[in-house]
Amino acid sequence: MIGPTNTAEATAAHEGSHVADREELVSVLTPAMSTDDWLNSKENITQYATEFRAYMVGAAVAQGRRESTYNADGYEYWNSGWKEAERDIRVRAGISTLLEKKYHVASDKPGPRIIEKKK
Numbered sequence: 001m002i003g004p005t006n007t008a009e010a011t012a013a014h015e016g017s018h019v020a021d022r023e024e025l026v027s028v029l030t031p032a033m034s035t036d037d038w039l040n041s042k043e044n045i046t047q048y049a050t051e052f053r054a055y056m057v058g059a060a061v062a063q064g065r066r067e068s069t070y071n072a073d074g075y076e077y078w079n080s081g082w083k084e085a086e087r088d089i090r091v092r093a094g095i096s097t098l099l100e101k102k103y104h105v106a107s108d109k110p111g112p113r114i115i116e117k118k119k
């Protein structure tokens with residue numbers, strides 16, 4: 001999911017990234033695998049991982065469109081004024097903050113995986 005502050009193109013790119021993550025997972029699952037194999041597959045990534053990727057795609061779209069700034073719910077993850085040398089680190093820092101505030105996930109509390117065992 002993404003906030004209402006971005007363009008339709010960024011939203012489509014963001015959601016497309018999630019679709020790609022799910023397709024990648026599905027592509028490696030086979031009927032011969034056990035449920036635990038499915039759950040433990042490295043393609044069964046966390047909410048943190050899939051959202052991080054999706055916002056990185058969004059930042060790339062922003063850069064490609066030469067947008068001055070992008071944010072979700074006020075958390076900026078792209079600004080064309082960021083110097084090229086520090087751009088990647090600032091994009092990643094912005095996304096980390098946004099994921100923490102908006103989704104309550106972080107590298108040390110990455111949230112649910114794409115598929116989870118029912119509790």
Ligand SMILES: [Zn+2]
Pocket residue numbers: 001002014018051054
């Ligand atoms: Zn999302």
